[in-house]
Amino acid sequence: MPELPDVELFKHVVARSALRKTIQRVLVSDKRILGKLAAQTLISRLQGAKLVAARRYGKHLLASIDRGGWLTLHFGMTGALNFVSKSGPEPPFTRVRLDFVDDGSLAYTNKRMIGHVGLTENIDDFIADEKLGPDALDPQFDLLAFRAAVLGSKRDIKSVLLDQQIIAGIGNIYSDEILFQARVNPSARVEMLTPKQIKQLFLTLREVLNTAIAHGAGSELFIERMPKGALLPERKKEVIAPAADPP
Numbered sequence: 456m457p458e459l460p461d462v463e464l465f466k467h468v469v470a471r472s473a474l475r476k477t478i479q480r481v482l483v484s485d486k487r488i489l490g491k492l493a494a495q496t497l498i499s500r501l502q503g504a505k506l507v508a509a510r511r512y513g514k515h516l517l518a519s520i521d522r523g524g525w526l527t528l529h530f531g532m533t534g535a536l537n538f539v540s541k542s543g544p545e546p547p548f549t550r551v552r553l554d555f556v557d558d559g560s561l562a563y564t565n566k567r568m569i570g571h572v573g574l575t576e577n578i579d580d581f582i583a584d585e586k587l588g589p590d591a592l593d594p595q596f597d598l599l600a601f602r603a604a605v606l607g608s609k610r611d612i613k614s615v616l617l618d619q620q621i622i623a624g625i626g627n628i629y630s631d632e633i634l635f636q637a638r639v640n641p642s643a644r645v646e647m648l649t650p651k652q653i654k655q656l657f658l659t660l661r662e663v664l665n666t667a668i669a670h671g672a673g674s675e676l677f678i679e680r681m682p683k684g685a686l687l688p689e690r691k692k693e694v695i696a697p698a699a700d701p702p
Contacts (some may be wrong), residue, residue, distance in 0.1 A: 456532050456533075456626050456627065457514065457530040457531075457534055457535065458514060458624065459511070459513065459687065460514050460664060460667035461535075462513075462624075463511055463668045464517055465511075465516050465522050465530070465535070465606075466510070466511045467538040468536050468537070468538055469516070469561070471488050471532060471538075473506055473537035474507060474509065475505050475506075475507060476555040476556065476558055477502050477555065478504055478505065478506075478555060480553075481497060481501045481553055482554070483502075483550070483552070484549060484550055484551070486570060487494070488563075488568060489551075490571055496574070497551075497573075500520065501520065501526065501553065504519045505520075506520060507519050507521045509526065510578070512623060513587050513590055513624040514624055514626070515581075515585070515587075516528040516530075516536070517528075517581070518563065524575060525581070526574060527571070527572070527573045528563060528570075528571075529572075529624045531567065531569030531570030532570075533564075533566040534563065534564065534569075535565075536563055537562045537565060538559060538561055539559055539562050541557070541558065545602055545657070546564050547564065548565060549562045549563065550572070563609055576688040578666045579613070585619075586619075587623040588604065588618070588619060588621045588622050588623050589604070590623050590672055591624040592624070592664055596702040598654060598657050601622075601653070604622060605621065605622075605653065605656075606645060608645055609644070609646055610644070611645070612639060612644075613641035614630075617630055623661070623692050624664070629667070633660050633664075636662075637659035638655075639652055639655070692698050
């Protein structure tokens with residue numbers, strides 16, 4: 456499942472390969488990924504336009520359109536974003552594709568269709584409509600804000616970290632990594648955590664996410680890039696390890 460570090464990688468794909476290029480054609484191969492947005496509306500807003508900036512908020516990627524407004528991408532369980540050269544094959548499960556004038560395509564893929572491509576006029580309104588809490592790496596989301604956010608819930612700490620209305624960006628895999636490195640039991644009740652544990656959890660959260668981004672490691676992509684001692688590569692080995700032969 457794409458989480459904050461993955462979406463940061465997708466943001467880099469847009470920044471590196473798609474900004475300020477004229478969109479010649481917009482193809483929507485499965486309009487279900489647009490929800491209530493009409494495919495023709497998306498096409499008319501993007502065709503002939505340029506994406507001029509990319510921003511991540513939690514697990515959402517937003518790209519500013521030179522004509523005004525933003526393209527919004529949420530990746531759900533299996534979504535991804537790829538730049539494809541002009542001669543390259545279209546990735547499997549491409550749902551929306553932006554073809555640039557003489558310079559390849561940006562392909563949004565999503566095998567299980569749990570995700571969304573849309574438009575918004577204003578980022579603040581989008582965040583409010585999605586009921587998102589502060590981004591996990593927002594500089595203004597400091598220790599005091601983190602403490603206030605998590606202590607407002609009387610649940611286990613893992614479910615609190617997963618709640619996008621409390622903190623936006625963390626999913627199942629990186630919540631495990633954060634709790635593992637902070638040495639905090641995932642099932643521990645928030646109200647039972649000590650001030651020292653809360654502080655350590657906040658510092659670890661920042662460190663883990665920033666380390667993943669710096670190393671170009673997502674939740675499932677390039678996990679071998681994580682530093683020695685991380686849970687993520689070992690967790691993946693455990694998942695894909697072959698079953699033992701019967702006695």
